[in-house]
Amino acid sequence: MIFVRNLIEGKTGMRIDQLNASGGTSSTGSVVRRAFSCDSKYVECVLSVVETEHKETLSKLHTHLSAILRIINSGRIIYTVVFGDLCTDTYLLIVDSLPWVSITPTLHKVLAHSEEILKSSTLAEI
Known part of the structure; x- marks a missing residue:
């Protein structure tokens, strides 16, 4: 899982499922919107490792x-x-x-x- 998370962050700049300063995680609505946008590289990253x-x-x-x-x-x-x-x-x-x-x-x-x-x-x- 860490490998995939690092791959996504490296290719897209998106921080996924990481702790933030407020005690929550970086998986917020804006991250989800980016991951599921039409031009997202997110799915390519995930598919490259499955x-x-x-x-x-x-x-x-x-x-x-x-x-x-x-x-x-x-x-x-x-x-x-x-x-x-x-x-x-x-x-x-x-x-x-x-x-x-x-x-x-x-x-x-x-x-x-x-x-x-x-x-x-x-x-x-x-």
Whole structure:
């Protein structure tokens, strides 16, 4: 893990999962936004060190999560059924293809509950 973290920091300048002065970690919302932006080198760094059998799945996962985060933050009208399908497909991709991955409470909230939250907002198109 330290090797990957150092590789990402060296190639992107992003400090991931390191303690900061306030007692938290460097894995903040701005770091996540950078990691999942369209021009991020983050996914290339990660894919360069994973086993070949997982590269396609992890690349697809990165694409899905990038789209989900951009949709949530877009401020545009969202077709919640289509968005919900994307979230469900992403959740199932993790569970089915990467059973050794732990889904954090934050990721669970995004994938399992953001459709419901968006439906109650004024930006939902059901």
